[in-house]
Amino acid sequence: xxxxxxxxxxxxxxxxxxxxxxxxxxxxxxxxxxxxxxxxxxxxxxxxxxxxxxxxxxxxxxxxxxxxxxxxxxxxxxxxxxxxxxxxxxxxxxxxxxxxxxxxxxxxxxxxxxxxxxxxxxxxxxxxxxxxxxxxxxxxxxxxxxxxxxxxxxxxxxxxxxxxxxxxxxxxxxxxxxxxxxxxxxxxxxxxxxxxxxxxxxx
Amino acid sequence: xxxxxxxxxxxxxxxxxxxxxxxxxxxxxxxxxxxxxxxxxxxxxxxxxxxxxxxxxxxxxxxxxxxxxxxxxxxxxxxxxxxxxxxxxxxxxxxxxxxxxxxxxxxxxxxxxxxxxxxxxxxxxxxxxxxxxxxxxxxxxxxxxxxxxxxxxxxxxxxxxxxxxxxxxxxxxxxxxxxxxxxxxxxxxxxxxxxxxxxxxxx
Amino acid sequence: xxxxxxxxxxxxxxxxxxxxxxxxxxxxxxxxxxxxxxxxxxxxxxxxxxxxxxxxxxxxxxxxxxxxxxxxxxxxxxxxxxxxxxxxxxxxxxxxxxxxxxxxxxxxxxxxxxxxxxxxxxxxxxxxxxxxxxxxxxxxxxxxxxxxxxxxxxxxxxxxxxxxxxxxxxxxxxxxxxxxxxxxxxxxxxxxxxxxxxxxxxx
Numbered sequence: 001x002x003x004x005x006x007x008x009x010x011x012x013x014x015x016x017x018x019x020x021x022x023x024x025x026x027x028x029x030x031x032x033x034x035x036x037x038x039x040x041x042x043x044x045x046x047x048x049x050x051x052x053x054x055x056x057x058x059x060x061x062x063x064x065x066x067x068x069x070x071x072x073x074x075x076x077x078x079x080x081x082x083x084x085x086x087x088x089x090x091x092x093x094x095x096x097x098x099x100x101x102x103x104x105x106x107x108x109x110x111x112x113x114x115x116x117x118x119x120x121x122x123x124x125x126x127x128x129x130x131x132x133x134x135x136x137x138x139x140x141x142x143x144x145x146x147x148x149x150x151x152x153x154x155x156x157x158x159x160x161x162x163x164x165x166x167x168x169x170x171x172x173x174x175x176x177x178x179x180x181x182x183x184x185x186x187x188x189x190x191x192x193x194x195x196x197x198x199x200x201x202x203x
Numbered sequence: 204x205x206x207x208x209x210x211x212x213x214x215x216x217x218x219x220x221x222x223x224x225x226x227x228x229x230x231x232x233x234x235x236x237x238x239x240x241x242x243x244x245x246x247x248x249x250x251x252x253x254x255x256x257x258x259x260x261x262x263x264x265x266x267x268x269x270x271x272x273x274x275x276x277x278x279x280x281x282x283x284x285x286x287x288x289x290x291x292x293x294x295x296x297x298x299x300x301x302x303x304x305x306x307x308x309x310x311x312x313x314x315x316x317x318x319x320x321x322x323x324x325x326x327x328x329x330x331x332x333x334x335x336x337x338x339x340x341x342x343x344x345x346x347x348x349x350x351x352x353x354x355x356x357x358x359x360x361x362x363x364x365x366x367x368x369x370x371x372x373x374x375x376x377x378x379x380x381x382x383x384x385x386x387x388x389x390x391x392x393x394x395x396x397x398x399x400x401x402x403x404x405x406x
Numbered sequence: 407x408x409x410x411x412x413x414x415x416x417x418x419x420x421x422x423x424x425x426x427x428x429x430x431x432x433x434x435x436x437x438x439x440x441x442x443x444x445x446x447x448x449x450x451x452x453x454x455x456x457x458x459x460x461x462x463x464x465x466x467x468x469x470x471x472x473x474x475x476x477x478x479x480x481x482x483x484x485x486x487x488x489x490x491x492x493x494x495x496x497x498x499x500x501x502x503x504x505x506x507x508x509x510x511x512x513x514x515x516x517x518x519x520x521x522x523x524x525x526x527x528x529x530x531x532x533x534x535x536x537x538x539x540x541x542x543x544x545x546x547x548x549x550x551x552x553x554x555x556x557x558x559x560x561x562x563x564x565x566x567x568x569x570x571x572x573x574x575x576x577x578x579x580x581x582x583x584x585x586x587x588x589x590x591x592x593x594x595x596x597x598x599x600x601x602x603x604x605x606x607x608x609x
Contacts, residue, residue: 032402034358035351056464058259069323120475121468148441155440199438235605237561238554261462272526
């Protein structure tokens, strides 16, 4: 019942809920408990819900299974209760966020390929799953979406998703594809932040 | 043919269209008739459309049944024609808005439970049905979403939806659950506005 | 395999991707290649994806058929490579945009009527297909959506869509309906821009 992918999915949901709740509690206008919970909820379900609606994959995880809603509630409560401690843990949170987007991207690619979509769309859907919750979070909070601001972010997801699709195409076994994709995303993210790398810009 | 829930649904659609049209006509940039109609339309269909897409409930009401589009058109025309009178009727409009979100929340919860979703998701979907049109309206108009600003708003929907789900769980008859949920939402809203109550905020 | 409507659809997708990529490359914050590609992608798939999700029409074009993703990539690359030339071609681009929204509106109306929706909803869905990608683009770039700013824009789509629906109702053959609708949209757009016509505004 509690398989590894399921545990990962619930854990990712909780992490995304925390990222939304913490972002909202940093803002003057959203910091009552409804603003914080709502932002946490939308951030947590945004990417997966969009992916599954686009794939016509129903019922949606959080609609089928109350554990997702419980994981989100937990994430929100932890964020509010420990927000002062968490504020000092930016580095730890960065690791969780990196793990979160790595796992979510690969989960999204797998799910898409299983649903029979073309590999290019699977790459896009994997990236969407990982970053779209954050896009909605930032739009709600009226900030420039993180994916446009930060050191190489969604691009890392695209790279990992592409690696997965290519290795899968050449017949590599699933766990090898998954691990390679996840590691690539995490490494790119860590290197980019460590050395403050950005993508080249137009002049 | 013209059952009570159907009449309520059309009436709520018209009210939401008016709320969108009036908000747009208050703004410099959206006050030509297209801006007003478009905002009215999106506000009116937003919540229900999102709910039904998430529930995979097709065809969408306004796609299946032209009466919804007609109700919206009517709402837009009334808003534009009588906007000066309506501006003086804030209190009356508040009552309509309160009725609108109360009815829509409970309708959304019922529909979700009928579709077999878990009760926690049904509560969220009921609240979404009621407030999401307004979230889209405010995002389009580049304002901070009302649900983040106002005296206890979406929280009232959550409370009423929860009451419905709990009473339903303990076997109370549907009309009793519905009435209780609707009344609870309306009472919380009225009390909150009357005494300017907000949710506690983080310091 | 390469039927006319299919070619038109791919061409429209490419044009929309260019419009998104060019808008992003005008902005300080989105002008790295990810920001440009992402905005191009969302602009290109936004309208059609929303229409098909609302119609429950699956799989989505770009998920089923990699050519759409390739057309988008091509549009993004062309935009970046030739952005200086393109900046001088505003008039040419205007023609492409006009063609794009004309074709997309009528395609959307046809698809909706085929899916059996009511004519009023078909008109709305036709207009949505044409303009919604742009709405998402402008929301992502934090600008007032074009459809609220510009000389008669979405209204032209509504007019053309209505003409199609009316002629279809009176039994005119499909190609005649299509051509009439497309021409009407293009003419309204061209006249509106030429003479800087806007819709009447509320005082």
